[in-house]
Amino acid sequence: MNAQPVEPIEPAAHTGFESVADVIDQFTDQGYLADERLATTVFLQAHLDKPVLLEGPAGVGKTQLAKSLAAVTGRKLLRLQCYEGQDETTALYEWDYGRQLLYTQLMREKIGSLVADTPDLASAVDAIAAEESAFFSERFLAPRPLLEAIRSEEPVVLLIDEVDRADEALEAVLLELLAEYQVSVPELGTFTAVHLPYVILTSNNSRDLSAALKRRCLHLFLDYPDAERELEIIRSKKTGLADELARQLVDIVRGLRELDLRKAPSISETVDWARTLAVLGAEELTAETLSATANVVVKYDRDLKRTLEALPRLVDPNADLDQDHEHGHGHGHSHGDHSHENGKQNGHANGQEIGQGEPDGAAVRRSKDLPGRHDEAYYGTGSMGPARKVSADQGARAFASRRRPF
Ligand SMILES: Nc1ncnc2c1ncn2[C@@H]1O[C@H](COP(=O)(O)OP(=O)(O)OP(=O)(O)O)[C@@H](O)[C@H]1O
Numbered sequence: 312m313n314a315q316p317v318e319p320i321e322p323a324a325h326t327g328f329e330s331v332a333d334v335i336d337q338f339t340d341q342g343y344l345a346d347e348r349l350a351t352t353v354f355l356q357a358h359l360d361k362p363v364l365l366e367g368p369a370g371v372g373k374t375q376l377a378k379s380l381a382a383v384t385g386r387k388l389l390r391l392q393c394y395e396g397q398d399e400t401t402a403l404y405e406w407d408y409g410r411q412l413l414y415t416q417l418m419r420e421k422i423g424s425l426v427a428d429t430p431d432l433a434s435a436v437d438a439i440a441a442e443e444s445a446f447f448s449e450r451f452l453a454p455r456p457l458l459e460a461i462r463s464e465e466p467v468v469l470l471i472d473e474v475d476r477a478d479e480a481l482e483a484v485l486l487e488l489l490a491e492y493q494v495s496v497p498e499l500g501t502f503t504a505v506h507l508p509y510v511i512l513t514s515n516n517s518r519d520l521s522a523a524l525k526r527r528c529l530h531l532f533l534d535y536p537d538a539e540r541e542l543e544i545i546r547s548k549k550t551g552l553a554d555e556l557a558r559q560l561v562d563i564v565r566g567l568r569e570l571d572l573r574k575a576p577s578i579s580e581t582v583d584w585a586r587t588l589a590v591l592g593a594e595e596l597t598a599e600t601l602s603a604t605a606n607v608v609v610k611y612d613r614d615l616k617r618t619l620e621a622l623p624r625l626v627d628p629n630a631d632l633d634q635d636h637e638h639g640h641g642h643g644h645s646h647g648d649h650s651h652e653n654g655k656q657n658g659h660a661n662g663q664e665i666g667q668g669e670p671d672g673a674a675v676r677r678s679k680d681l682p683g684r685h686d687e688a689y690y691g692t693g694s695m696g697p698a699r700k701v702s703a704d705q706g707a708r709a710f711a712s713r714r715r716p717f
Pocket residue numbers: 342343344345368369370371372373374375376513515544578579
């Protein structure tokens with residue numbers, strides 16, 4: 312085996328971030344609006360040389376953070392998109408079989424002369440084996456994102472996206488990389504990072520990640536932004552929607568997120584909705600205009616039904632009360648239609664009972680800025696469903712020993 316000399320890990324280089332506020336400023340310049348917690352995590356990552364693990368619902372800017380970090384620092388972005396059944400050959404490296412075969416063909420005569428004088432098959436195999444290292448050398452190595460990040464001559468940002476989709480076996484491969492910033496290739500030795508990459512892992516929480524992986528990372532749960540930040544993001548995207556309407560829209564989307572939807576609308580969907588309404592020349596947000604365009608933000612039929620039901624109440628929190636008065640029932644929240652149920656759920660979820668006379672919409676809006684207010688349904692069953700068990704079979708697949716072409 313030709314062991315590769317191990318290069319020493321460079322001490323933490325100058326990070327380019329002077330303070331948390333500086334992180335916020337530099338990201339804002341690149342169009343990414345980071346809050347204090349997120350900016351602190353990035354600041355610490357740069358100073359402690361630790362990977363960051365971002366967990367959270369779809370569309371809250373996890374992937375975008377890595378892209379923006381690359382833009383801010385002027386580093387190249389290397390991305391490993393994870394999926395079920397993925398093995399090391401797409402994550403770490405594989406041997407370039409086509410190239411090895413081509414060389415073998417072209418050197419047929421040379422190889423023939425190597426074995427010409429051998430008396431039997433066993434000694435012919437021995438003669439070829441003695442030359443094996445020529446075929447398992449760096450020339451025939453096809454690095455994939457993880458090894459590429461370690462070997463890169465330039466500092467890079469390494470994005471390991473949606474790591475929860477990969478099998479647990481791949482996590483084990485990541486551990487060596489994240490702890491030591493090194494990758495072992497049995498035939499060549501150990502490659503150690505010349506420049507420490509900024510590593511960002513993202514997860515949609517479709518399964519629990521191992522404690523060992525979490526321990527190696529700065530962990531941050533990225534939730535939907537508060538109303539003010541989401542409004543700022545919409546402003547920064549120059550959607551063309553008047554500010555007052557954008558503010559109203561943000562409130563309405565936040566109301567939709569409180570419904571039991573399979574896929575709650577994300578930031579990018581709020582932005583799309585704002586653009587749609589601007590293009591249609593909306594001058595006010597009525598339940599009709601919003602219902603006609605709700606398919607921009609809601610992608611499942613069942614969700615659409617719930618959205619259409621809820622929109623009148625979200626546009627005008629007093630609509631239900633008015634309805635009650637018109638109907639003359641006078642029994643407030645007790646008749647249990649769908650929209651009332653939601654109002655009650657939200658009230659209970661935040662430990663607030665909604666009084667008989669109080670318009671529940673106002674309470675719901677107030678409650679949206681409380682942390683830790685969501686149950687599981689908040690994240691949509693699609694992306695945040697129950698933890699998926701990884702079968703032994705899947706693990707074995709990802710761990711399948713690297714195939715050698717010869
Ligand atoms: N803080 C932010 N500042 C500016 N834009 C943002 C911010 N957060 C999200 N966005 C916008 O939302 C879009 C969706 O974000 P992104 O693709 O990063 O989400 P995600 O969390 O990776 O979602 P998924 O889990 O579905 O991959 C981005 O393209 C970006 O335009």
